[in-house]
Amino acid sequence: MMAESPLQDESALKKGPWTPEEDQKLIDYIQKHGHGSWRALPMLAGLNRCGKSCRLRWTNYLRPDIKRGNFSEEEQQIIIDFHQVLGNKWSAIAQHLPGRTDNEIKNFWNTHLKKKLLQMGIDPVTHRPRTDLNIITNLPQLLAAAANFSNLMNIPWDNAIKAQVDATKLQLLHNILQVLGNSPPPNMEALSNLFASRDHQLYEYLRMNSQLEGLLKCGEDGLSSQGVNAQAQSNYPNIDAPQQPFSDHYPIKDSKPRSHNSDQLVSSYGFPTSNTLPQLVSASPECSSANTINPNDIISNPSNATSTTFEAWRNLMDDGANDNYWIDIIE
DNA sequence: AAGCGGAACAACCGCATCCAC
DNA sequence: GGTGGATGCGGTTGTTCCGCT
Numbered sequence: 001m002m003a004e005s006p007l008q009d010e011s012a013l014k015k016g017p018w019t020p021e022e023d024q025k026l027i028d029y030i031q032k033h034g035h036g037s038w039r040a041l042p043m044l045a046g047l048n049r050c051g052k053s054c055r056l057r058w059t060n061y062l063r064p065d066i067k068r069g070n071f072s073e074e075e076q077q078i079i080i081d082f083h084q085v086l087g088n089k090w091s092a093i094a095q096h097l098p099g100r101t102d103n104e105i106k107n108f109w110n111t112h113l114k115k116k117l118l119q120m121g122i123d124p125v126t127h128r129p130r131t132d133l134n135i136i137t138n139l140p141q142l143l144a145a146a147a148n149f150s151n152l153m154n155i156p157w158d159n160a161i162k163a164q165v166d167a168t169k170l171q172l173l174h175n176i177l178q179v180l181g182n183s184p185p186p187n188m189e190a191l192s193n194l195f196a197s198r199d200h201q202l203y204e205y206l207r208m209n210s211q212l213e214g215l216l217k218c219g220e221d222g223l224s225s226q227g228v229n230a231q232a233q234s235n236y237p238n239i240d241a242p243q244q245p246f247s248d249h250y251p252i253k254d255s256k257p258r259s260h261n262s263d264q265l266v267s268s269y270g271f272p273t274s275n276t277l278p279q280l281v282s283a284s285p286e287c288s289s290a291n292t293i294n295p296n297d298i299i300s301n302p303s304n305a306t307s308t309t310f311e312a313w314r315n316l317m318d319d320g321a322n323d324n325y326w327i328d329i330i331e
Numbered sequence: 332a333a334g335c336g337g338a339a340c341a342a343c344c345g346c347a348t349c350c351a352c
Numbered sequence: 353g354g355t356g357g358a359t360g361c362g363g364t365t366g367t368t369c370c371g372c373t
Contacts, residue, residue, distance in 0.1 A: 017341070017367075039358065055359080056342065091361060106362075107340055 014048045018057055022047060026054055027062055060103045067099025071108055079105060080113060084127040 014022075029045035035058065036044075038051035047054060060066075071079070075097055082093045090102035090109075097105065117124040 015343070037358075052344090052359085053342075060341075088362065102361075103341080111339055 012048070013042075013050050013053075015053070018061075022049070023057070023062055026058060030058060030062075056103075060101045065099055066101065071100075071112075075100070076113060079109060080117070080127075083109065083113075083124075 018026075025045050025047055029041065033044070035041055035055070038055045041047075041051055041054050042049045045054070049057075078096055079093060082096055086092050088106075090106045094100055094102040094105050114124045117127075121129055123129070
């Protein structure tokens with residue numbers, strides 16, 4: 001590729017922060033003549049900068065229609081929603097935020113929104129509940145943490161729920177279920193240790209998910225296995241249940257085998273991976289790119305972008321009524 | 332008050348893409 | 353269709369600011 005060949009000695013060109021004098025020169029020139037050729041502009045404007053530097057300074061800072069100040073909640077939501085569809089296409093996202101530059105949005109994403117999503121247990125790359133490939137090798141630790149969680153549940157439910165059921169714990173349980181359904185055979189010793197304990201609430205929670213049901217059939221450990229209460233199952237909080245399935249909007253390439261009778265995914269254990277849970281997703285951009293999404297579908301109607309895991313989770317976190325979910329499950 | 336570390340943001344760099352010739 | 357210049361874009365770096373010890 002061609003580098004921007006300088007009209008003058010490149011080493012003599014100034015770099016670094018712009019001075020107010022330089023800014024004024026650039027503003028004055030563009031107001032009088034327009035920017036024209038960026039390459040020729042510095043010499044014409046009397047600036048000892050490269051054209052690229054001038055362009056960036058103008059588009060990211062000096063342009064009169066630049067909007068300054070904090071991002072509003074609405075703007076933040078727009079960024080998140082479009083990022084989910086467009087990925088790191090900052091300029092494309094910026095088109096939906098008048099007055100905001102791609103650079104500003106990119107910086108805001110990297111310094112604020114990314115952390116915000118991570119804290120909520122959302123993978124900022126995939127916009128799905130965070131999973132970590134290390135989770136498989138760390139299963140014993142994960143289960144130990146889960147056991148600890150279930151011990152917490154032995155205190156009165158209403159208090160326990162309000163105090164303890166937060167995104168982290170949801171994520172913990174969610175990760176377990178994903179591991180059970182998608183990974184190679186889990187550490188059965190750790191599982192049996194967990195279930196041999198008196199942590200029946202956690203056990204029941206897990207058992208209500210069909211993945212564990214299948215697992216228990218595979219590795220019968222002598223624990224009593226009561227019939228699944230259908231009503232309780234229907235009350236199970238579908239932490240990945242958009243109003244419309246994500247894949248309905250955006251077909252997702254999937255190499256997993258499917259059952260003959262339906263589109264229901266079949267796990268490596270031969271039992272259905274619960275349709276209440278998303279597939280295990282990698283945090284890597286490479287894997288996320290396997291999702292085939294047509295941005296046009298959503299650009300025309302950004303609200304569609306919220307029919308997603310993120311929204312389901314956000315609603316779960318935000319809605320105080322969700323405590324009832326947990327009370328229902330546990331009771 | 333000084334030092335330190337992290338957060339925030341402006342600016343740079345290199346590659347990709349567009350477009351005129 | 354090939355070539356080279358101009359511009360756009362996204363990742364990364366460097367600097368400044370600010371809060372904490």
